[in-house]
Amino acid sequence: MSTVYHAKYYAHELTKQSTEDGVEKLSRSLFDASVDLNPHQIEAALFAFRSPLSKGVLLADEVGLGKTIEAGLVLCQKWAERERKLIIICPASLRKQWSMELKEKFNLPSVILEAKSFNDYIRNGKGNPFIQDAIIITSFQFANRKRNDLKLVPWDMAVIDEAHKLRNVYRNSNKLGKGIKWALDDTKKLLLTATPLQNSLLELFGLSLLIDEHIFGDIGAFRSQYMSNNGNLQDLKDRLRAFCHRTLRSQVLEYIRYTERIPITFPFRPTDDEQALYQAVSEFLLREDTYAIPKRQKVLTTLIIRKLLASSSQALSGTLQTIKERLEATLGSYTPEDDWLEKLVDLDEMETDLIEEEYNEVNDENEVIQPLNIEKLKKEIEEVNRLLNRARSIRVDSKSRALLKALETGFVEMGKMGAGRKALIFTESRRTQGYLKDFLDANGYAGKIVLFNGTNTDEHSKRIYKNWIEKNQNSSRISGSKTADMRAALIEYFRDSSEIMIATESAAEGVNLQFCSLVINYDLPWNPQRIEQRIGRCHRYGQKHDVVVINFLNERNEADRRVYELLKEKFNLFTGVLGASDEVLGSIESGVDFEKRILSIYQRCRTPEEIENAFKELQNELEQQIQSRLDDTRKALLEHFDMDVHSRLKIHLEDTKYHLDRVGKMFWSLTKIMLKEKAKFNDDDLTFTLVKEPPISNIPMGKYELISKDKKETGAHLYRLSDPLGEYVINSAKSIPTHLSEVQFDITNHPVRISVIESLKGKSGFLTLTKLSIDSYGKEEYLLFNGVTDDNKTMDQETCEKLFQCVGHENKQTNCSSDKLLTLKKDANRHVEATISKSLEINNKFFHEERERLEKWADDLVLASEKELNDTKVKIKEAKRQARLAKSTEEQHQIQKHIKDLERLQRRQRQRIFDVEDEIMDKRDDLIDELEKKMVQKTEQEELFTLRWTVV
Numbered sequence: 001m002s003t004v005y006h007a008k009y010y011a012h013e014l015t016k017q018s019t020e021d022g023v024e025k026l027s028r029s030l031f032d033a034s035v036d037l038n039p040h041q042i043e044a045a046l047f048a049f050r051s052p053l054s055k056g057v058l059l060a061d062e063v064g065l066g067k068t069i070e071a072g073l074v075l076c077q078k079w080a081e082r083e084r085k086l087i088i089i090c091p092a093s094l095r096k097q098w099s100m101e102l103k104e105k106f107n108l109p110s111v112i113l114e115a116k117s118f119n120d121y122i123r124n125g126k127g128n129p130f131i132q133d134a135i136i137i138t139s140f141q142f143a144n145r146k147r148n149d150l151k152l153v154p155w156d157m158a159v160i161d162e163a164h165k166l167r168n169v170y171r172n173s174n175k176l177g178k179g180i181k182w183a184l185d186d187t188k189k190l191l192l193t194a195t196p197l198q199n200s201l202l203e204l205f206g207l208s209l210l211i212d213e214h215i216f217g218d219i220g221a222f223r224s225q226y227m228s229n230n231g232n233l234q235d236l237k238d239r240l241r242a243f244c245h246r247t248l249r250s251q252v253l254e255y256i257r258y259t260e261r262i263p264i265t266f267p268f269r270p271t272d273d274e275q276a277l278y279q280a281v282s283e284f285l286l287r288e289d290t291y292a293i294p295k296r297q298k299v300l301t302t303l304i305i306r307k308l309l310a311s312s313s314q315a316l317s318g319t320l321q322t323i324k325e326r327l328e329a330t331l332g333s334y335t336p337e338d339d340w341l342e343k344l345v346d347l348d349e350m351e352t353d354l355i356e357e358e359y360n361e362v363n364d365e366n367e368v369i370q371p372l373n374i375e376k377l378k379k380e381i382e383e384v385n386r387l388l389n390r391a392r393s394i395r396v397d398s399k400s401r402a403l404l405k406a407l408e409t410g411f412v413e414m415g416k417m418g419a420g421r422k423a424l425i426f427t428e429s430r431r432t433q434g435y436l437k438d439f440l441d442a443n444g445y446a447g448k449i450v451l452f453n454g455t456n457t458d459e460h461s462k463r464i465y466k467n468w469i470e471k472n473q474n475s476s477r478i479s480g481s482k483t484a485d486m487r488a489a490l491i492e493y494f495r496d497s498s499e500i501m502i503a504t505e506s507a508a509e510g511v512n513l514q515f516c517s518l519v520i521n522y523d524l525p526w527n528p529q530r531i532e533q534r535i536g537r538c539h540r541y542g543q544k545h546d547v548v549v550i551n552f553l554n555e556r557n558e559a560d561r562r563v564y565e566l567l568k569e570k571f572n573l574f575t576g577v578l579g580a581s582d583e584v585l586g587s588i589e590s591g592v593d594f595e596k597r598i599l600s601i602y603q604r605c606r607t608p609e610e611i612e613n614a615f616k617e618l619q620n621e622l623e624q625q626i627q628s629r630l631d632d633t634r635k636a637l638l639e640h641f642d643m644d645v646h647s648r649l650k651i652h653l654e655d656t657k658y659h660l661d662r663v664g665k666m667f668w669s670l671t672k673i674m675l676k677e678k679a680k681f682n683d684d685d686l687t688f689t690l691v692k693e694p695p696i697s698n699i700p701m702g703k704y705e706l707i708s709k710d711k712k713e714t715g716a717h718l719y720r721l722s723d724p725l726g727e728y729v730i731n732s733a734k735s736i737p738t739h740l741s742e743v744q745f746d747i748t749n750h751p752v753r754i755s756v757i758e759s760l761k762g763k764s765g766f767l768t769l770t771k772l773s774i775d776s777y778g779k780e781e782y783l784l785f786n787g788v789t790d791d792n793k794t795m796d797q798e799t800c801e802k803l804f805q806c807v808g809h810e811n812k813q814t815n816c817s818s819d820k821l822l823t824l825k826k827d828a829n830r831h832v833e834a835t836i837s838k839s840l841e842i843n844n845k846f847f848h849e850e851r852e853r854l855e856k857w858a859d860d861l862v863l864a865s866e867k868e869l870n871d872t873k874v875k876i877k878e879a880k881r882q883a884r885l886a887k888s889t890e891e892q893h894q895i896q897k898h899i900k901d902l903e904r905l906q907r908r909q910r911q912r913i914f915d916v917e918d919e920i921m922d923k924r925d926d927l928i929d930e931l932e933k934k935m936v937q938k939t940e941q942e943e944l945f946t947l948r949w950t951v952v
Contacts, residue, residue, distance in 0.1 A: 002669055003743055003810045004736050005945055009769060009783070010670040010804075011733035012944060014663065014721060016771075016781040017081050029076035031663040032720045034707065035105045036542075037073075038255045040247040041066050045073035047245040048190055052778035052843075053850045056189030056211035058163070060246040063194040064258070064541070068101050071159045071190055075135060076106045080722065081779070083156035087130070089180065090161035092139040098161070099137055100511070103484065107722055109134035114142055128152060140165065144179035155187040160210065163191035167203040169210055170219055181210055196244065201227055204240070211243060215853065217860025224867045225860065242853065260546040261539055263574035264409060265564075268402040269555045274313070277390045278557070281309050281316070284387065286603060291330060291377055292323050292384060303599045307428050310560070311523045312400070312436075315429035317391035324384045331377060399552055400439050403522065406550045407445075407500070410518040419545040422494070422516035425502045426534050428523040433502050434458075436522065440500065450494050452503040456486055465489045474702045487511065505530070513537045517545040524551055526563060526595040531573050549574045558608045562615040563598060566622075667721060668706055674729045679704075687716060690725075699725050738945035742814045745806040745951050754802050760951040765789035766816055767800055768824045768946040772832050774839050775938040777846060782835050786827040787949070788820065794827065803949065814948050824946065832941055851928055862917055869909040876902045 014028065026045055030037060044059050044067075061067055075086055088098050088110075095112050102108040111117070111134045121129035130136055130146070130153050143150055160166065160180070169177030189211050197203055205222045208215040216222050216239070226236045249258075270278065284290075285302050293301045308315040403425075411421055427433050430453050437449050451458060456465075465482075468489030472478050478485055494501045495515050516538045525531055539547040551574070554560040567573050601614040664686075671688070672681055678692040686706040693699060704725070705716040720726055747757045767787030774780040787795030787803075816824075879899045886892040 002673055003808045004673065004733075005738055005741075005743060005810070005947055006804055006808055007670050007673040007733040008736055008738055008944055010666040011730045012771060012783055014666055014670070015080075015730060015734075016783060017779045018781070026073060026077055027663050028080045028721055029073050029106070031667070032076060032080075032707065032722050033069075033073065033106055034718075035069055035072075037069070038066065038252060040252050040255070041070045041073065044070040044245055044247065045077070048074045049077070051846050051849065053846050054188070054212075054243065056191065056243070058191040058193070058196060058207055058211065058244045060193055060196040060244055062247065062249050064249065065247055065252065065256075066541075067192045067194070068098070068161075069105065071161070071192055072101060072106045072108075074190055075102070075157070075159065076108060076722075078157055079108055079135075084133070084135075085131075085153060085156045086159075087136040087138070087150075087153075087155055087157075088159045088161065089138055089140060089143045090159075091165070092141070094161060095137050095139060096506075100484070100487075102135060104512075107718075107720055110137050111135070113138045113146075118142075118146065140176055140180065143183065144176050147179045147183035150183040151185075155184065157190060158184050158187045159190045159192065161192045163207060163210065164193040164195045164203070166210060167196075167206040169206045170202065177206070177210070196246075201231075201236075204236075204244075208243065214857045215239070215243060217857055217863070220867070221860035221863050224863065239856070242849070256541050258541070259539070259543050261535065261575050262413070262546050262548045263568070264406075264413075264548060264550045265553050266402050266406045266409075266550060267553045267555050268398045270398050271394075273390075273394055274397055275556055277313065277316075277387070277394065278309060280387055280390065281305070282602075284383065291327055291380055299596060299599065302603065303595060306599065306602060307523070307525075310554075311427060311429040312432040313391045313394040313397055314435040315431040317388055318431045320384055320388040320391060324381060324388060327377060327381045327384065330372070331374070331381075396439065399522070399554075400436065402552055403436070403440075403520070404443055406520055406552070407440075410520065410548055410550055413548045414518055414545075417517070417545050419517040420515060421499050423500045423518040423520055424513060424516050424538060425500060425520045425522050427502065427504060428525060430454075430504055432523070433504055436502050440502075445500060448499040450490055450498045450501050452487075452490050452494075452501050452506065454504065454506040456490065461486070461490060464493045468492065474700055511537050512540070512542075514540055514542045514544075517543065518548050518550070520550045522552065524564065524567070526598045528567055528573060528594070531567065535573070558611045559602055559605070559615075562611060566615065566619060663721075664706065664708065667726070670733055671719075671726075671729050674732050688719075694725070694728050696724065696728050699728070738947075739813050740816060740946050740948070742811040742948040742950065743808045744811060745803050745808050745949060747806055747951055750806050754805065756799050757802055757806060757951060760789070760799075760803075762951065763789055763791075764948065764950040765795070766820050766824060766946065766948050767795065767803075768828055769800075769944045770828050770832065771942045771944055772835055773940045773942075774836065775940075776839065777843050780839055783944075784828065784831045784835060786824055786831055788823055788827070792823075797831075803951075806951075816946065816948065821946075828943075832939075836939060847932070854928060858921060862913070865909070865913045865917075869906065869913060872902055872906045872909055876906065 018027075026042065026049075029045075030042070040061065044061065048057050048059065048070075050057075059067055059070055061070070071088075075088075078084070078086060090098060092114075095114075099110045099112055102110045111132045113121075113129055113136055118129050128149050130149055138146075166174070166177035166180060168174045169181050172178075191207060191210060193207075196207055202219070202222070205216055205219060225232060249256075285293075285305060289295075293305075305316075305319060308319050407423055410423055414421055425436065427436065433451060433453060437451060440446075440449055450464065451461060456462075465486050469478065469485065490501075491511065491513065494513070501513075501516070519535050519538050521531065521534065525534075535547065535549055551564065553564055568575075597618060601611065601618070605611045605614050668686060671679075675688070675690070675694075678694060679688040679690045681688040686708070687703060689703050690699070690701050693701065700717060703716040704719040707718050707720045717723075717725075721730070745757070747754065747761055750757075765788050767785060770784045770786070772782040772784055774782075785795075785797050785800030787800050789795065876899060879895055879902060883892060883895045883899065886895055
C-alpha cells in the first residue's frame, strides 16, 4: 500500500496547471475524454494553447477530421483549470450536436440558450442567462440579437463553429459578424472551419479580424500587400502560421480509416389521383392573396407545405386540417396569429432552421390589415376542404410501396458486406413517420421498428425508456435529463433490438449511429447541409462498413428530378469517402436561403423548359462559387505548413499513450489510498465498489469503473478526474496533513526495473516537495523535488519522481538535523529560482513574438498610407502626360485643374503619413507597454511535505 505522501504528490501532479508545449499540457482532459483520440487532434488542441498572449486561433482541418473533438479538448482543459466562462456560437442546427458531444465525450455540462430558454431564465429571476455553471451554446443569430448581454460576461474562451459564415465581417453590411465581433472583442477565441479560404483572400483577413484586429493592418494594406499582381504570398503564409492550423486527410490516413458511400436511387411513379392532388395544391400555393397563408410568412409557409406535399398525403392532410380549422375560427373574429409558422413546424416537427430564419425576417409592423371578406373566406374554406378530402382518400401512396423494395435491396447490400440488418429512415414529417410505422408493421416489419423524434410520446417509446431506466438504475449512464436519456434509450434499443429506426430531423443532430450502414431519405431535403448531417449520423469515423444511401425520385415531377441531380452531381452528397466537402457546403451561406431559391423555381416555373432554364441558371451560379479560382492559392497558403507532419503526429501518439497510462496509474493509486476505508477494489479490471458514503452529498453508492479508451459498458459508474467523487478524492489528498515521517520505498517487489532507484537500494536520505506558482501571462504551477542521500549526494527531479512510482510504507515520525534541513532549503530555493528564470525566458519569447506581430501590424498601416501617396503620384504623372496631348485649350484647362487638385491631395497625404506614423507608433507602444506590465511575475511557493526515505 502506498502512503499519504504519494497521495498528496499525485493529487497536485494531476491538477497542476502545466505550461509544457507537449501532450502533458492536455493530460487531464485527454484522460477524462471518452473518445478515441487521433494525434492530429491533440496537435490542434496544443496549437490553441501555444501562446498565452494570443487572442485566439483558427483550426481549419479538412472535413471529417474531428474539429469538434479538438475544440472539446480545449474546453475540457479550460474547465479543468477552473476557467469556466465558456461559450460556443454555432449554426442553430448544430446546437444539440454540440451539447451531446460535450456530455458524452467530455463529461462537460452545457446549456442551450435560445429565445424560449433565455426568457424562461429571465422570468425565473436570472439577471443574465449567459452566466451559468455550464458551457453556453447558442446560435449566430441569437448571439447577435443578445450581443449587449453577451458583452457583459468576462468570457474565458469563445468557440465559433463554422466560422466561415462570418468571414465577411470586414464589410459594413455584415451586421451579424460585426455584432458578434463587438460582443467578443476582448475574448480569447477558437474559430473552427474547414473552409477558411473559399473565394477571396479577404476571407482570411475577415477571419483574422474576428480573432484580433492587430494581426494585419487595415483592408487597404492587406489588398496592396497580398492581392496585387506581385502579392507576397510567402509573407502571408508566414503570418498565417501564428494563428491558423490545418491538417489534411491525406496526412492522417495511417490513423483514420474511411469507408465509402454507395448511392441507390429508387424511382417511383405517382398514381393519377396522387398527381392530381399535387397539381391542385401547387395551384393553390401559387395564388397571391389567400387567408390560408399569412402574407408576412408566405415564403416559409409555402416552403413547409411543399415539403409536406412531397412527404405523404397523411402529412399533407394533417396540415390542411389545421389550415381549415384556423380559417373557420377566423370567421368568428379576425385576429392574425403571429405564431402560425411556429405551429406548422411544431406539428410536423420540421427542422428548427426554418423557425430561426423566421425570427430573423423583418416583419413590417406598419402592415395594413385589410377588412375581412366573408364570402372570399367561405370559398377558401370550401377549397381547402376539397383538397383535404382528396388527400384523405389516398390511403397508401406510391412512394411507400417503393420503400418496401428499397428496404429489401438495402438489407441485401448489408448482407453482402457483413453489416448488421439496420436501416435509418429519415422523413421531414412526424405524421409521415407515424404513417410509415403503421404501413411497415402491416407489411412484415411488425416489432422491428423504433421511432425517433423530438417528443417520443408514443407508448412504445415510453416502454423502451422505462426499461432502460430500470436497467441502468444507480448508474452514471442516467444523466437526469429526460430528453437526453430518452435519446440514449432509443438509440440503444435500435442498436440491440430493432432493425429500423424511422426518424425526423431531430435524429440528424448530435446522434452517433455508426453501427448502422443503411440510410434511407424517404423525404429528401432541399438543404444540402441537412442531407450531409443525416448521412453523417452513420457515415463517420468508427464506421466499419460502406454506407448505402437510398433516395426516392418522383418520375412525374421534372423539378424534383433536377433538385436530385443538383444535390447528387454538384454537391457530391451520396458518393466518395466523405460525401460533400465543407468547401462545397461552405459555398452556401445559408441552407434555408438555398431552399428558398429552389422554392422560387417551383413557384414561378410551369413548363419543363422553364424548369430546365431556371435550374441551369442556379447551377451556373453554384459552379462559380464551388469551382473557386483560388484552388492553387489555397494549396500554397494552407496545405503545406510543415513537411514533417507525419513524424510529428507519430510522436504525439506515443506521448499520449505514455501520459494517459501515467495519469491512469496515479489516479488509481490515489483513489485506493483515499478510499481504502470506504471501498473494495479490484485491480484486475480497475473497478471498485463504494460501500461507505464520503462526507459530501450526491455521491451514489455502488460499482465504479476507471475510465479508459477500451472500456466496456458494464453498468458501473464511470470514474473520472472531473466527477464529484474524483474531485473529492483529489481535494482530500491535497489537504491531508503530512508530518515528517520515514517512508520505505519497495523496489525489490516492483513489477518493472527502475535502474536509478535500484542503485539506491539499501540507502536512505531526505527529500522535500515544493509547489511553485507563477502568475504572469498565464498561471503556471510546478512541483519541484529536492533530495539528498545520507552521504550528502544530491538527487535530481527525475530520481525523486521515479521513487514515487514504487509502493511505499510509512513507518514512524522522525526528525531531520538542522544541517540537512538547511541543505534541502537552499537546494529548494535554487530550484525555485532556476524555474522562475526558465519561465521568464519562455514568456520573454512570447513577448518578442507578440512585439514582432505588432510591429508588422504598424508597418502594414504605414504602408497603406504610403501606397495612397504613390497612387496619387502615378495619377499626377498620367495627368501631365494627358496635358501634353491635349487638343484644345478647354481640355488643357480641365486637366490642369485636375493636376492642381491631385497635387493638393498629394501634400495632404504627405502630411498625413507623418501623422499616421505618429498615431500608429503611439498605439503600438501602448500595446507593447501593456504586454510588459503583464509579464511581471507574481510567485508563490509552498512546501507540500518533507520526508525521510529508505529504499528496500
